[in-house]
Amino acid sequence: MSALAGERPARQVLRDYLMLTKPRIVLLLMLTGLAGMWVAAGGPPPPGLTTVTMVGLGMACGAANAINMWYDRDIDAVMKRTQKRPLPGGRLSPAQALWFGVTTGVLSFLILATVNLLTACLAAAGLLFYVLVYTMWLKRSTVHNIVIGGAAGAVPPLVGWAAVTGTVDWAALAMFLVVFVWTPPHFWALALFRGEDYARAGVPMLPVVRGERAAKWQILLYSVLLIPAGVSLYFTGRVGALYLVTAVASGCAMVAxxxxxxxxxxxxxxxxxxTYGWSLLYLTVIFLAMVVGVNRV
Structure with missing residues (x-):
């Protein structure tokens, strides 16, 4: 077993704590939160507000991921793609990971509370839903884990919107819907080519429980639903024709x-x-299109 924190150079320890947050996922979620701010403001939101909101949101997402790694350390140890994470690799202890996640989550709430209470509560709700509902309940108990659990990953646009307006309206919910519908095909595509990992860990992902063919049909169904989900934001009047064209084209690419x-x-x-790669590209492109195609006020 590798040495734990305290016996290694500080740079390596910091890198392992950063790995707990799943930084690439956090950056993608922050993009959706930033788009929420941008569309709500009808253009670039105030720099100070943006900085505070993005720091707080990033910390909330990172905290949720760290607690997820703490709880899932047993299955991470038997899945090939996760065996090198800090906990199964023995580089951090479970107590260190849990302490880091909880502390970061509390700090994120305090930071976002300086924006407004709704923003802080939405971020906290997303964190708690991901940890308590998805990680500790749904992930190991039902084939519908990703469908329901996807609501947690769809919260950042609501956080960004609330930071600017202090409320949540239909446009924010349309952005939430895009991520919610996107999540199942994204993770089921991953589960298709990592099926042996999920089976070995006893995680009831759709391809493992229902089979490859059923999973492919469900991926297609949700990809088709991405087109109306993406287009729905256009009808709120917050984005223009550029976004509409991008949403339709991106959705059609996912269907193809x-x-x-x-x-x-x-x-x-x-x-x-x-298909997994296309799903990542889809989410990046459509949320960038929201920023570029916003109807300025």
Whole structure:
């Protein structure tokens, strides 16, 4: 077992704490939160407000991920893609991970409370839903884990919107809907080419429980639903034609990738992995389109 924190250089320890937050996921969630701020403001939000909100939101997302790693350390140890994480790798102790996650979560609430109480409560609700509902309950108990649990990852646009307006309206909910509908095909594509990992860990992901074919059809269904989900924001009047075209084109690209995945006869690693990559690109592009295509006020 590798040495724990305190026996290693501070730089390596800090890197492991950063790994607990899943920084690439945090950056993607922060993009959706920033888009929420941008659309709510009808253009660039105030720099000071943006900085405080993004720091607090990033900390809330990172805290949720750290507590998730603390709780899931047993299954992370048997899944090949997660065996090198700080806890199964023995580089941090469970107590250190839990302390870090809880402390970061509390600090995120205090930071966001300086913006307004609704913003802080929404971020805290997303954190608690991810930890208590998804991680500790749904993930290991139902094939619908990702469908319901996806609500946690869809909270950042609401946080960004509330930071600017102090409220949540239909446009914010439309942005929430995009991430909520996007989450199942994104994770089911991952589960297709990591199916042996999830089966070994006893996680009831759709491809493991219902089979590869059923999972592919569900990926296609949700990809089709992404088109109306994405377009819904346009009808709030907050974004213009550029966003509408991007939402339709991006949604159609996801559908095309899903159809190709459904028809795939070669080993599933190929198009399952590509569909997973397309889903990441989809979310990035559509939220950037919200920023670029916002109707300025």
């Amino acid at each position: 990738a899903s159809v190709r995945l459904l028809r795939e006869q070669m080993p599933r690693l190929d198009w399952a992995y590509r």
